[in-house]
Amino acid sequence: MKTSLRINGEERQLDADVRTTLLDALRQHLGLTGSKKGCDHGQCGACTVIVNGRRINSCLTLACMHDGDEITTIEGIGTPDNLAPLQKAFVEHDGFQCGFCTPGQICSATAMLEEAKAGWPSFVSDDLDDIDTLSDEEIAERMSGNLCRCSAYPNIVAAIRESVKETAS
Amino acid sequence: MRDFTYDRAAATSDAVASASDEGASFIAGGTNLLDLMKLEVMAPEKLVDINRLDLHDIEETDTGGLRVGALVSNSDLAADRRVRRDYAVLSRALLSGASGQLRNKATTGGNLLQRTRCYYFYDTAMPCNKRQPGSGCAAIGGQTRLHAILGASEHCIATHPSDMAVAMRALDAEVEVEGTDGARRTIQMAEFHRLPGDTPAVETVLKAGELITAVILPPPPGGRHVYRKVRDRASYAFALVSVAAVARMDGDSIGDVRLAFGGVAHKPWRDDRAEALMKGKAPSDALFDEAADLILADARGQGGNDFKIPLLRRTLKAALSEATQMGEPQ
Numbered sequence: 001m002k003t004s005l006r007i008n009g010e011e012r013q014l015d016a017d018v019r020t021t022l023l024d025a026l027r028q029h030l031g032l033t034g035s036k037k038g039c040d041h042g043q044c045g046a047c048t049v050i051v052n053g054r055r056i057n058s059c060l061t062l063a064c065m066h067d068g069d070e071i072t073t074i075e076g077i078g079t080p081d082n083l084a085p086l087q088k089a090f091v092e093h094d095g096f097q098c099g100f101c102t103p104g105q106i107c108s109a110t111a112m113l114e115e116a117k118a119g120w121p122s123f124v125s126d127d128l129d130d131i132d133t134l135s136d137e138e139i140a141e142r143m144s145g146n147l148c149r150c151s152a153y154p155n156i157v158a159a160i161r162e163s164v165k166e167t168a169s
Numbered sequence: 170m171r172d173f174t175y176d177r178a179a180a181t182s183d184a185v186a187s188a189s190d191e192g193a194s195f196i197a198g199g200t201n202l203l204d205l206m207k208l209e210v211m212a213p214e215k216l217v218d219i220n221r222l223d224l225h226d227i228e229e230t231d232t233g234g235l236r237v238g239a240l241v242s243n244s245d246l247a248a249d250r251r252v253r254r255d256y257a258v259l260s261r262a263l264l265s266g267a268s269g270q271l272r273n274k275a276t277t278g279g280n281l282l283q284r285t286r287c288y289y290f291y292d293t294a295m296p297c298n299k300r301q302p303g304s305g306c307a308a309i310g311g312q313t314r315l316h317a318i319l320g321a322s323e324h325c326i327a328t329h330p331s332d333m334a335v336a337m338r339a340l341d342a343e344v345e346v347e348g349t350d351g352a353r354r355t356i357q358m359a360e361f362h363r364l365p366g367d368t369p370a371v372e373t374v375l376k377a378g379e380l381i382t383a384v385i386l387p388p389p390p391g392g393r394h395v396y397r398k399v400r401d402r403a404s405y406a407f408a409l410v411s412v413a414a415v416a417r418m419d420g421d422s423i424g425d426v427r428l429a430f431g432g433v434a435h436k437p438w439r440d441d442r443a444e445a446l447m448k449g450k451a452p453s454d455a456l457f458d459e460a461a462d463l464i465l466a467d468a469r470g471q472g473g474n475d476f477k478i479p480l481l482r483r484t485l486k487a488a489l490s491e492a493t494q495m496g497e498p499q
């Protein structure tokens with residue numbers, strides 16, 4: 001099925017079997033292998049990309065359902081010589097070990113910070129209507145959809161905490 | 170995944186017409202359906218993509234409630250200012266479910282119709298009356314940690330996994346559906362999901378091809394809203410037991426209380442007798458125990474889930490203490 005996707009600001013055409021997930025389209029048809037496949041069942045977050053401003057699991061959606069959509073993958077967030085602030089923070093805080101979960105963590109955190117800016121509450125927010133700066137507990141809860149098999153969690157939280165401070169200042 | 174044809178619907182009438190084909194299924198967020206299709210637990214021959222239908226809004230109703238379009242995402246519903254203020258139990262239940270990524274995709278209609286997480290339902294090598302009617306139930310006598318303690322049958326002991334539906338049950342929501350004839354009808358949440366009985370594959374009262382168009386919330390119930398969820402890890406896990414509680418105090422006594430339970434039955438569970446028992450009485454540990462006695466009178470464990478019986482009692486009591494602010498200055 002023919003599908004047009006706007007990926008990282010570029011118009012891309014896809015003609016793939018209707019069963020192709022967005023993740024497989026990115027990795028196998030469009031050469032964007034930054035997004036990772038950990039579980040293929042929505043359970044790990046390694047495949048997280050941003051679609052029309054929202055983070056989603058690209059393994060649990062079909063590419064053909066996204067005709068005309070705007071997609072940001074890790075490749076669109078920063079490049080090795082032009083790292084996004086979150087990417088820099090992950091490097092500085094050692095927010096990974098093997099790095100497999102990292103593209104998903106960074107895509108997820110990028111969109112998560114926007115959700116927090118929009119005032120979205122989380123399950124650990126005491127007051128649903130009054131979300132100030134994100135505590136470590138808030139960061140952990142909001143990032144719970146991204147598992148890290150190497151358990152780099154403390155450093156992932158530290159990297160995001162730093163970006164929270166930067167976006168706030 | 171089995172092959173299928175893909176059809177994108179532009180209007181609700183197209184969607185119901187298209188879905189009247191044999192083997193057709195709607196797809197909304199896809200977070201449950203695609204998961205099950207990959208495992209070939211479900212194998213629709215045709216997918217009717219409803220994401221472009223005009224069912225994305227939350228509107229106020231004439232009676233002061235809210236009409237939530239079937240395609241409103243779980244994230245948008247949880248973050249809606251009116252829902253946060255007037256139906257906090259629903260915001261909290263939604264926020265306790267799945268992950269930020271999944272809630273962005275999961276829809277109101279799809280969440281109601283998500284299938285059980287019974288391990289044997291997912292394992293096509295095992296007998297399962299829900300997946301393959303008449304094949305038997307591998308859960309009975311097997312691993313039952315996730316399974317029901319209330320309302321189960323000898324044919325199926327699965328639970329409904331939704332958190333959202335539990336809050337909607339406590340709120341007395343209604344489900345609006347459109348049939349193949351184009352007519353719309355509403356179904357009380359109490360009636361929407363079925364107990365397994367001898368037809369566990371039939372999970373709701375929806376007729377073939379019926380489209381959920383909205384969920385209607387009655388006017389705000391007031392009071393204090395609590396959603397307690399107990400699970401195997403602190404986040405991103407299904408409920409072992411959950412309790413939605415909404416209580417309004419009338420001086421020192423309970424003016425109104427609504428309770429619904431998740432993780433314990435084939436549908437969000439509610440027990441009017443326990444609510445009636447508490448109304449007009451001062452909250453106390455003994456009163457909450459009496460309510461729990463009523464709710465759990467017919468509870469039956471399967472071995473691996475026996476722990477849910479005392480766990481439900483304790484979770485209920487904790488939720489009630491919080492909702493009635495027992496021991497706190499009023």
Ligand SMILES: Cc1cc2nc3c(=O)[nH]c(=O)nc-3n(C[C@H](O)[C@H](O)[C@H](O)COP(=O)(O)OP(=O)(O)OC[C@H]3O[C@@H](n4cnc5c(N)ncnc54)[C@H](O)[C@@H]3O)c2cc1C
Nearest residue numbers: 197198199200201202266267276278279280282331332381
């Ligand atoms: C890893 C993981 C963890 C999760 N954790 C939780 C949790 O803790 N709590 C929880 O409550 N849920 C949890 N979920 C489940 C999640 O909430 C559901 O997958 C989601 O709500 C389904 O919505 P959807 O729009 O994606 O449905 P889809 O997958 O699109 O559809 C599900 C079913 O509903 C039907 N359908 C969809 N919309 C309509 C409509 N408008 N009319 C008629 N039929 C329709 C489809 O045909 C399909 O049969 C989890 C899921 C995953 C993958």
Ligand code: SF4
Nearest residue numbers: 287297298306325326
């Ligand atoms: S409990 Fe229900 S869903 Fe699970 S194996 Fe038995 S019949 Fe199937």
Ligand code: FES
Nearest residue numbers: 038039040045059
């Ligand atoms: S690969 Fe998509 S969530 Fe694991």
Ligand code: FES
Nearest residue numbers: 097099148149150
């Ligand atoms: S760094 Fe290895 S999985 Fe997270």
